[in-house]
Amino acid sequence: MRIRRAVHALGLRYRVGIRPVPTLRRTADLVFTRVRVAVFVDGCYWHGCPAHHRPSRLNADFWEAKIAKNRERDAETDARLREANWTVVRIWEHEDPILGAERVRATVAAARTRPSR
Numbered sequence: 001m002r003i004r005r006a007v008h009a010l011g012l013r014y015r016v017g018i019r020p021v022p023t024l025r026r027t028a029d030l031v032f033t034r035v036r037v038a039v040f041v042d043g044c045y046w047h048g049c050p051a052h053h054r055p056s057r058l059n060a061d062f063w064e065a066k067i068a069k070n071r072e073r074d075a076e077t078d079a080r081l082r083e084a085n086w087t088v089v090r091i092w093e094h095e096d097p098i099l100g101a102e103r104v105r106a107t108v109a110a111a112r113t114r115p116s117r
Helices: 001-009 060-083 097-113
Strands: 015-018 028-034 037-042 087-092
Touching: 001 028, 001 037, 001 097, 015 060, 028 097, 037 060, 060 087, 087 097
Parallel strands: 037 087
Antiparallel strands: 015 028, 028 037
């Protein structure tokens, strides 16, 4: 929500919780449909943040495999969206929301200046 508020405060309007590519079962947190920018806000634990992820002590093998699979799916999602001419922005939950929103703003602005696809 902090990222959404910060992006909205910059004057950007977006869709929330939709699939950028309807046939791909991946839901982005913020979607700018006209310029094809998908924003994902990744949780440090669930997506294996290199700076903040701490492995679980209970059922460690299960959680290690689960987090690894999540990271693989994230990489596949990025690749599939790029193939469909989308730009992907990933923001870690620990990032400053103002800085994350500024990255989104810059990406959307750059996408608006690209020639039509």
